[in-house]
Amino acid sequence: MDMIPLCIVCGTTSKTKLVDKNPHACPVCKSGNSVAVVQSQERCCVCWIPLCKVGKGAPVATCSVCGSVMNPGRVMAEEARLGVPR
Numbered sequence: 355m356d357m358i359p360l361c362i363v364c365g366t367t368s369k370t371k372l373v374d375k376n377p378h379a380c381p382v383c384k385s386g387n388s389v390a391v392v393q394s395q396e397r398c399c400v401c402w403i404p405l406c407k408v409g410k411g412a413p414v415a416t417c418s419v420c421g422s423v424m425n426p427g428r429v430m431a432e433e434a435r436l437g438v439p440r
């Protein structure tokens with residue numbers, strides 16, 4: 355009896371989505387417009403084809419200059435404290 359190798363790969367894939375289009379100042383290294391707020395999204399996939407969303411991660415703020423990962427609330431609080439106009 356011939357066996358046909360059948361390989362279906364199931365799993366989840368995650369990608370990050372930009373949540374806040376406005377770049378923010380970094381409270382750690384004080385660089386302006388270096389912080390982006392992103393959120394990861396988990397998708398169920400079969401054979402690397404994404405099918406449906408299965409979950410979302412918490413939004414995180416990351417700095418492109420110093421690489422700090424922080425709570426977006428901290429970035430907003432720091433901007434409010436410094437009086438950055440929006």
Ligand SMILES: [Zn+2]
Pocket residue numbers: 380381382383384385388417418419420421422
């Ligand atoms: Zn920074």
